Amino acid sequence: MIETVFIKTPLGIASVSGDEDGITKISITEDVGKDLSKEIPKTLKEAVVxxxxxxxGNRSDFSIKMNPSGTDFQKKVWQELSKIPFGKTVSYLDIAKRLGDPKxxxxAASANGKNPLWVVVPCHRIIGSDGSLTGYAGGLWRKKWLLEHESPVKQQSLF
Structure with a gap:
């Protein structure tokens, strides 16, 4: 049975869902009135931690068991996203090339936009080929925050 918890993050309330087979979804909600979970089920505890x-600022990668729903192609894209190192960015074209087909x-961009595992599968690390901050389902301000959070050089503003 899929269980869901709601936790506070610096970017809003995050929803974490999953079961004994792994985490199926992590998303950010705009519902600021959402009640935070008082108890965290055992199956979700490690993901929340x-x-x-x-x-x-104490973790740069994730080692939780994941079980997202998606097509085989989407899962390939999400695997490539997971290989982008903390603090680094790549373009949609880079991902397409890694998949073996620049066309x-x-x-690949569509699959990126359907990523069900916010932050854990780092779709926020994708930027435009020209280095610009491009679309992000959670809002560009969140993407900017995440990239600055991961930046090895702390500065006033990355973008």
Whole structure:
């Protein structure tokens, strides 16, 4: 049975869902009135701990069991996203090339936008080929925050 918890992050309330087979979804909600979970089920505990560690600046990668729903192609894209190192960025074209077909750039971008595992599968690390901050389902301000949070050089503003 899929269980869901709601936790506070610096970017809003995050929803974490999953079961004994792994985490199926992590998303950020605009519902600021959402009640935070008082108890964390055992199946979600490690994901919540790792997310909290990440936001506190004590974690640069995730080792939770994941079980997202998606097509085979989407899962390939999400695997490539997971290989982008902490503090680094790549373009949609880079991802398409890693998949072996630069022409699949739009399909890769679409799969990126459907990523069900916010932050853990780092779709925020994708930027435009010209280095610009490009679309982000959670809002560009969140993407900017995440990239600055991961930046090895702390500065006033990355973008």
């Amino acid at each position: 790792q997310l909290q560690d990440y936001f506190q 699949c750039i739009r399909a």
